[in-house]
Amino acid sequence: MAKDIDTVLKIQNLKRSFGGKTVLDIKDLKIPRGKFVVILGNSGCGKTTFLETIGLMSHPTEAEASAEKMEIIFSPGDKSDGKEYPYSELWQNEEEQAHVRQRYFSFLFQHDNLLPDLDVSENVFLSTVIQDGKDELFARKYLIEKLNKVNIDGKLHDRPNQLSGGQRQRVSFSRADFRRFSLLFADEPTGNLDEENARQIFQLLRDKADSNDEINKDQTILVVSHDINLALTFADLIIVIQKDGFLSKDGVFESYIDQSGKRVWKKNAHETISISNEEKIKSLIKERMNTEINGEQEKDGQETHRETIYPDEKSFPLYFNKIVDKDLSHKSFHALVLMGILLIVICAIGFSDGSMKYLEKKMRDPFVTWLDLEIPMENQQKIPVLVDSLLSSSVRETYYVESVNEYSRFALHIWSEKKNGTFISFGRTIQIEDPILKRLENQKFLIKGDIFRNPDDYGLIVSERFLELYGYSYEDVFVTMSVAIPGYGDVNIPVPIRGIVKDLPGKNEFLATPYLHFQRYHSDPNPFHPIHSVTNKELIIFVPEKDGAEQTELRNGRALQMALQKYFDKNTRQYEHFDPWPGEPQKFNEAHRFGSTVATSFLPDTAAISKFSIEALDSIYLNLMDIPEVASLNPIRLYTHPFNENIVIPRHDHLSINIANLDHVAEFKDYLYLRFLMDLDIAKVESLENYNFVANLTGLLSLFMILFSMVTIAVFVYYILYMHLYKMKTYLGTLKAFGVGNQLLLRLYLKKMMKFIGIALTVSTVAAYLVGKSGFLEVIMRLFYTVERGQEVFNLFNWWFLAFIILVCFAGFVSVYYTSKAKILSFSPGDLLYNRIEK
Structure with a gap:
């Protein structure tokens, strides 16, 4: 096509179909620059499809464009230094489509499409912010002038729901007029207005077309309407589309102003008809429109948008946040629900990990992993062989044996002054290197005193149960051991309390060194005489x-x-x-x-x-x-x-076996029986196996909780975002029509939603930490179970929690990206504006 400086749009072979039926067919049409053009036609004739197509709000399918050799060329005029934009190229590049809409187009819709969470000034500012990032201070004086012209100056900070229908449409006009444009597209702008307000809107459009200053020069206004009277009164050019979407050569009517100031219409640019003969022109227009309505409602194919030129990213996000905050703010109801879900999950993860670590400690605790092997007297000579075998590398590696220590179990006669009697107390010896002794050194076990440091210590380590049974207090320094002296009777001998502990393994009430055991029962003479x-x-x-x-x-x-x-x-x-x-x-x-x-x-x-x-x-x-x-x-x-220093410790009658891994405790029991015909305590073995099972189960529960929460949160984020996007589809279509591209909207939604998720995670984490550290969970557990006091069963900062945070953020990101890009933002502005998407 040759360049034509007086033409803003050249259209050839524009044909659109839906469901196999043609809804628009325009062979050749030129839209003159700087004119007020009205497109008339019955409902379903393709007027809106025509406006959407030339306004780059939807585009033909690839088959439609290639079959008819379709072409539309847009010439912005002086604003582009003579550059032209072939639509056949624009339809292949969403970036360029958005750029053209942003720089050269403006829109006025049948429904005002004012954003409900912005006031009048913000709604009007929005169009120019999208175009070139003008700030409010710079544009305020200009804004007030614009609103004065449409009689809205006193409602600068009102919300759209505080305005009448006519006022909202005038604000919508101000929004369209508040930016620089070459083409203003208005789709049935008076469709929802009464006659007076409709006339006001057309008058505003007429005044805009008549402006001839440097800024407004050569601006073309293209209006879809069904009102013939308004078209005849205000339009420079009327294009009539027939019921089947066809535009004939007789369907274009042009007017001019004669010397007397009257508007004179020309049919097909050669027949002149006086304005006084208005009924004739009306008849011709109606004839072209073909008032019988048989056509289907106009529909369009879908499009896939690509990258775009972004509007100013310092100003627009401020407006964007106001638009979406009602649904996606961290103060919204959805945020509270998300925080509640996260709080429950994080508490569960902290509790699971804390419980798992507690069980792991228990399984490393000699009190738990201690196995008692009683050696019958006839087999006590085998103890050295048995110990060597258990400490061999093969057994250590197979059954995770950490240590083997001999000990003897024996009784002491304890005199109780408070209970005025002598009682038999059972305990055991313990060697200095025994891990149980090292465990007792931990402050959670040791209440007072110390453990044995020297093998010749002759004191006792007693349990709280010992003190309770025999009437001793925490302040007592000695216990009284009753010793029967032949020929003399019973003598009460003070024995030092080396330490007081909360509990002792097995059913023992005290611990003593082999040295004390030897002096008490094997030394001669008896040093306690x-x-x-x-x-x-x-x-x-x-x-x-x-x-x-x-x-x-x-x-x-x-x-x-x-x-x-x-x-x-x-x-x-x-x-x-x-x-x-x-x-x-x-x-x-x-x-x-x-x-x-x-x-x-x-x-x-x-x-x-x-x-x-x-x-x-x-x-x-x-x-x-x-x-x-x-x-x-x-x-x-x-x-x-006078303790005997030349002691020979007799052979012990028990072995204390400490194992590091409980996975093979049953196999270890079988090994002992098959190799030495000795049995471990079956109840102890079953207890250890239960510990191991619960520990493994707790780990699986933590993993399940993380995966479950990741899916739940992804679905929840998908739901709230999709419902928001669906509710906002008309407004998103408006933003895209004014030039906001998919990539910017996607980036803003990702940023907003990740902040939404991040704040929810932070608040929930802090709340979960406070709940866990307050002991609330332990209190709840103690209502149903016996819980060891002083044990921390809540541990939040762990690898499980880190994995949870990463996976939740990843799931949230994927959910937001997919929902935004695939479900809503991939639709064209026209599809969003005219609700051609399924929920």
């Missing part, structure tokens, strides 16, 4: 020092020494044959509480030696206890224990 104190000729008294006192001070010990010395000096005549002498106080570190001892030595003369006996020492001690200064120090009488 009180006769040794008589032999050593000394009376030993212990007093606890004050908590926090320096070990070098021994204030209570010195006070005891002075009190004893004062007493013996005062009663010299009574004890002159024994010659008592209280020694310097000595530190006592064998118990959980620091104290000091004062040993009073006696040097009886020859005549008194026969009287120096156990009974004599008992009598002296009782006399000392009557001294207020001594009694106030809470003294305890100790005995001399």
